[in-house]
Amino acid sequence: xxxxxxxxxxxxxxxxxxxxxxxxxxxxxxxxxxxxxxxxxxxxxxxxxxxxxxxxxxxxxxxxxxxxxxxxxxxxxxxxxxxxxxxxxxxxxxxxxxxxxxxxxxxxxxxxx
Amino acid sequence: xxxxxxxxxxxxxxxxxxxxxxxxxxxxxxxxxxxxxxxxxxxxxxxxxxxxxxxxxxxxxxxxxxxxxxxxxxxxxxxxxxxxxxxxxxxxxxxxxxxxxxxxxxxxxxxxxxxx
Numbered sequence: 001x002x003x004x005x006x007x008x009x010x011x012x013x014x015x016x017x018x019x020x021x022x023x024x025x026x027x028x029x030x031x032x033x034x035x036x037x038x039x040x041x042x043x044x045x046x047x048x049x050x051x052x053x054x055x056x057x058x059x060x061x062x063x064x065x066x067x068x069x070x071x072x073x074x075x076x077x078x079x080x081x082x083x084x085x086x087x088x089x090x091x092x093x094x095x096x097x098x099x100x101x102x103x104x105x106x107x108x109x110x111x112x113x
Numbered sequence: 114x115x116x117x118x119x120x121x122x123x124x125x126x127x128x129x130x131x132x133x134x135x136x137x138x139x140x141x142x143x144x145x146x147x148x149x150x151x152x153x154x155x156x157x158x159x160x161x162x163x164x165x166x167x168x169x170x171x172x173x174x175x176x177x178x179x180x181x182x183x184x185x186x187x188x189x190x191x192x193x194x195x196x197x198x199x200x201x202x203x204x205x206x207x208x209x210x211x212x213x214x215x216x217x218x219x220x221x222x223x224x225x226x227x228x229x
Binding site for chain 1 (some may be wrong): 148154160219220222
Protein backbone atom coordinates (compact mmCIF):
# COMPACT_ATOMS: atom_id res chain seq x y z
CA UNK A 1 0.00 0.00 0.00
CA UNK A 2 1.20 3.47 -0.73
CA UNK A 3 1.42 5.47 2.48
CA UNK A 4 1.19 9.22 2.78
CA UNK A 5 3.06 11.67 4.97
CA UNK A 6 1.63 15.05 5.92
CA UNK A 7 2.66 17.72 8.40
CA UNK A 8 0.49 17.46 11.53
CA UNK A 9 -0.54 21.11 11.49
CA UNK A 10 -0.37 24.35 9.51
CA UNK A 11 -1.58 27.92 9.91
CA UNK A 12 -2.75 30.18 7.12
CA UNK A 13 -3.89 33.80 7.17
CA UNK A 14 -7.45 34.38 6.05
CA UNK A 15 -7.60 35.37 2.38
CA UNK A 16 -4.22 33.91 1.57
CA UNK A 17 -3.53 30.71 -0.31
CA UNK A 18 -3.15 27.58 1.78
CA UNK A 19 -0.67 25.08 0.37
CA UNK A 20 -0.89 21.66 1.99
CA UNK A 21 1.88 19.21 1.09
CA UNK A 22 1.74 15.43 0.96
CA UNK A 23 4.42 12.86 0.30
CA UNK A 24 3.49 9.50 -1.24
CA UNK A 25 6.83 8.18 -2.44
CA UNK A 26 5.66 4.56 -2.76
CA UNK A 27 2.63 5.29 -4.92
CA UNK A 28 2.09 2.87 -7.79
CA UNK A 29 1.15 3.76 -11.33
CA UNK A 30 -2.55 3.04 -11.05
CA UNK A 31 -3.17 4.66 -7.67
CA UNK A 32 -4.99 7.97 -7.46
CA UNK A 33 -4.31 10.72 -4.96
CA UNK A 34 -7.43 11.89 -3.12
CA UNK A 35 -7.93 14.79 -0.75
CA UNK A 36 -10.68 14.93 1.83
CA UNK A 37 -11.23 17.27 4.72
CA UNK A 38 -13.04 16.86 8.00
CA UNK A 39 -14.50 19.80 9.79
CA UNK A 40 -14.94 19.26 13.51
CA UNK A 41 -17.70 16.77 14.36
CA UNK A 42 -18.63 16.16 10.73
CA UNK A 43 -17.97 13.31 8.30
CA UNK A 44 -15.13 13.68 5.79
CA UNK A 45 -15.86 15.78 2.72
CA UNK A 46 -14.41 15.03 -0.70
CA UNK A 47 -12.30 17.85 -2.16
CA UNK A 48 -10.45 16.67 -5.25
CA UNK A 49 -8.52 13.76 -6.73
CA UNK A 50 -6.03 13.14 -9.52
CA UNK A 51 -3.72 10.63 -11.15
CA UNK A 52 -0.84 12.54 -12.72
CA UNK A 53 -2.22 15.73 -14.23
CA UNK A 54 -2.90 18.81 -12.18
CA UNK A 55 -6.58 19.20 -11.35
CA UNK A 56 -8.75 22.16 -10.40
CA UNK A 57 -12.33 22.44 -9.25
CA UNK A 58 -14.45 24.98 -7.44
CA UNK A 59 -12.91 24.11 -4.10
CA UNK A 60 -9.21 23.66 -4.73
CA UNK A 61 -6.32 22.82 -7.02
CA UNK A 62 -4.21 19.70 -6.88
CA UNK A 63 -0.61 19.81 -8.06
CA UNK A 64 1.08 16.43 -8.52
CA UNK A 65 4.81 16.27 -9.18
CA UNK A 66 5.99 14.64 -12.38
CA UNK A 67 7.39 11.63 -10.51
CA UNK A 68 4.09 11.42 -8.55
CA UNK A 69 5.95 11.07 -5.27
CA UNK A 70 4.32 14.14 -3.78
CA UNK A 71 1.42 16.49 -4.24
CA UNK A 72 0.12 19.82 -2.96
CA UNK A 73 -3.45 20.83 -2.29
CA UNK A 74 -4.01 24.54 -2.83
CA UNK A 75 -6.92 26.47 -1.35
CA UNK A 76 -6.55 29.74 -3.27
CA UNK A 77 -8.25 32.07 -0.80
CA UNK A 78 -8.58 30.45 2.59
CA UNK A 79 -11.54 31.40 4.78
CA UNK A 80 -12.25 30.67 8.42
CA UNK A 81 -14.63 27.91 7.29
CA UNK A 82 -11.69 26.09 5.72
CA UNK A 83 -10.34 25.31 9.19
CA UNK A 84 -10.35 21.51 9.23
CA UNK A 85 -8.20 18.40 9.14
CA UNK A 86 -7.09 17.70 5.58
CA UNK A 87 -6.40 14.13 4.56
CA UNK A 88 -4.19 13.14 1.63
CA UNK A 89 -5.07 9.59 0.62
CA UNK A 90 -3.81 7.17 -1.96
CA UNK A 91 -6.61 4.95 -3.14
CA UNK A 92 -5.84 1.37 -2.33
CA UNK A 93 -7.40 -1.44 -4.31
CA UNK A 94 -7.89 -4.41 -1.97
CA UNK A 95 -8.34 -6.90 -4.78
CA UNK A 96 -11.97 -7.64 -4.02
CA UNK A 97 -13.37 -4.71 -5.95
CA UNK A 98 -12.95 -2.56 -2.89
CA UNK A 99 -11.29 0.79 -3.43
CA UNK A 100 -10.98 1.51 0.22
CA UNK A 101 -9.52 4.79 1.35
CA UNK A 102 -6.75 4.55 3.93
CA UNK A 103 -6.82 7.67 6.07
CA UNK A 104 -3.83 8.84 8.10
CA UNK A 105 -3.89 11.58 10.72
CA UNK A 106 -3.93 14.39 8.17
CA UNK A 107 -2.94 18.02 8.52
CA UNK A 108 -4.87 20.26 10.86
CA UNK A 109 -5.21 23.57 9.00
CA UNK A 110 -6.03 26.59 11.11
CA UNK A 111 -7.10 29.69 9.19
CA UNK A 112 -6.23 32.76 11.23
CA UNK A 113 -8.30 35.98 10.98
CA UNK B 114 -32.26 11.73 0.24
CA UNK B 115 -29.75 14.49 -0.33
CA UNK B 116 -26.88 12.72 1.38
CA UNK B 117 -25.82 9.79 3.50
CA UNK B 118 -27.68 9.63 6.78
CA UNK B 119 -26.80 7.68 9.90
CA UNK B 120 -28.64 6.88 13.08
CA UNK B 121 -28.46 7.28 15.93
CA UNK B 122 -26.20 10.31 15.95
CA UNK B 123 -25.06 9.45 19.46
CA UNK B 124 -25.20 6.20 21.39
CA UNK B 125 -24.16 5.54 24.96
CA UNK B 126 -24.16 1.94 26.08
CA UNK B 127 -22.84 -0.22 28.86
CA UNK B 128 -19.98 -2.61 28.41
CA UNK B 129 -21.23 -6.01 27.27
CA UNK B 130 -24.37 -4.76 25.55
CA UNK B 131 -25.02 -5.11 21.83
CA UNK B 132 -25.52 -2.07 19.61
CA UNK B 133 -26.83 -1.55 16.09
CA UNK B 134 -25.82 1.38 13.94
CA UNK B 135 -27.73 2.26 10.80
CA UNK B 136 -26.65 3.82 7.52
CA UNK B 137 -28.90 5.07 4.72
CA UNK B 138 -26.74 5.65 1.64
CA UNK B 139 -27.42 8.05 -1.19
CA UNK B 140 -30.18 6.63 -3.36
CA UNK B 141 -28.79 4.66 -6.28
CA UNK B 142 -25.29 4.31 -4.88
CA UNK B 143 -24.18 0.74 -5.28
CA UNK B 144 -21.18 0.75 -2.95
CA UNK B 145 -21.16 1.30 0.80
CA UNK B 146 -18.30 1.51 3.31
CA UNK B 147 -18.10 1.50 7.08
CA UNK B 148 -15.18 3.20 8.81
CA UNK B 149 -14.48 4.08 12.41
CA UNK B 150 -12.54 6.96 13.84
CA UNK B 151 -11.15 6.87 17.35
CA UNK B 152 -10.48 10.14 19.16
CA UNK B 153 -7.68 12.05 17.47
CA UNK B 154 -7.03 9.29 14.96
CA UNK B 155 -7.53 8.82 11.24
CA UNK B 156 -10.27 6.69 9.75
CA UNK B 157 -10.03 2.92 9.95
CA UNK B 158 -11.69 0.84 7.22
CA UNK B 159 -14.11 -1.79 8.53
CA UNK B 160 -16.20 -3.32 5.75
CA UNK B 161 -17.29 -2.71 2.15
CA UNK B 162 -20.43 -3.72 0.24
CA UNK B 163 -20.77 -3.60 -3.54
CA UNK B 164 -24.05 -4.64 -5.10
CA UNK B 165 -24.75 -8.34 -4.64
CA UNK B 166 -21.09 -9.28 -4.28
CA UNK B 167 -19.74 -10.80 -1.11
CA UNK B 168 -18.69 -8.00 1.24
CA UNK B 169 -15.04 -7.21 1.92
CA UNK B 170 -14.81 -7.79 5.68
CA UNK B 171 -11.05 -7.51 5.90
CA UNK B 172 -11.15 -4.49 8.21
CA UNK B 173 -13.44 -5.84 10.91
CA UNK B 174 -11.39 -5.89 14.13
CA UNK B 175 -13.02 -8.94 15.71
CA UNK B 176 -15.88 -11.39 15.33
CA UNK B 177 -17.96 -9.19 17.62
CA UNK B 178 -18.40 -6.89 14.62
CA UNK B 179 -20.75 -7.72 11.77
CA UNK B 180 -22.65 -5.83 9.13
CA UNK B 181 -25.35 -6.46 6.63
CA UNK B 182 -26.87 -4.57 3.78
CA UNK B 183 -30.46 -5.37 2.97
CA UNK B 184 -31.86 -4.89 -0.50
CA UNK B 185 -28.68 -3.20 -1.66
CA UNK B 186 -29.57 -0.07 0.27
CA UNK B 187 -29.70 0.36 4.05
CA UNK B 188 -26.85 -1.11 6.06
CA UNK B 189 -26.62 -2.06 9.73
CA UNK B 190 -23.37 -2.42 11.65
CA UNK B 191 -23.76 -4.57 14.74
CA UNK B 192 -21.29 -4.70 17.62
CA UNK B 193 -21.90 -7.51 20.09
CA UNK B 194 -20.71 -7.51 23.69
CA UNK B 195 -19.34 -3.98 23.37
CA UNK B 196 -16.02 -3.11 24.98
CA UNK B 197 -14.71 0.30 26.02
CA UNK B 198 -12.21 0.26 23.18
CA UNK B 199 -15.13 0.19 20.75
CA UNK B 200 -15.86 3.81 21.66
CA UNK B 201 -15.40 5.80 18.47
CA UNK B 202 -17.22 7.61 15.70
CA UNK B 203 -18.57 5.14 13.17
CA UNK B 204 -18.80 6.61 9.68
CA UNK B 205 -20.65 5.31 6.67
CA UNK B 206 -19.83 6.31 3.10
CA UNK B 207 -21.46 5.48 -0.21
CA UNK B 208 -20.47 5.92 -3.82
CA UNK B 209 -21.59 5.03 -7.29
CA UNK B 210 -19.23 2.75 -9.17
CA UNK B 211 -20.73 3.33 -12.60
CA UNK B 212 -18.08 5.91 -13.35
CA UNK B 213 -14.94 4.72 -11.63
CA UNK B 214 -12.76 7.67 -12.53
CA UNK B 215 -15.28 10.08 -11.13
CA UNK B 216 -15.94 8.03 -8.03
CA UNK B 217 -15.93 9.81 -4.75
CA UNK B 218 -17.04 8.56 -1.41
CA UNK B 219 -19.74 10.60 0.28
CA UNK B 220 -19.71 10.36 4.04
CA UNK B 221 -22.49 10.52 6.55
CA UNK B 222 -22.24 12.55 9.77
CA UNK B 223 -21.31 9.50 11.81
CA UNK B 224 -22.58 7.81 14.96
CA UNK B 225 -20.67 8.64 18.12
CA UNK B 226 -20.55 5.51 20.25
CA UNK B 227 -19.53 5.67 23.89
CA UNK B 228 -19.16 2.43 25.82
CA UNK B 229 -19.14 2.93 29.58
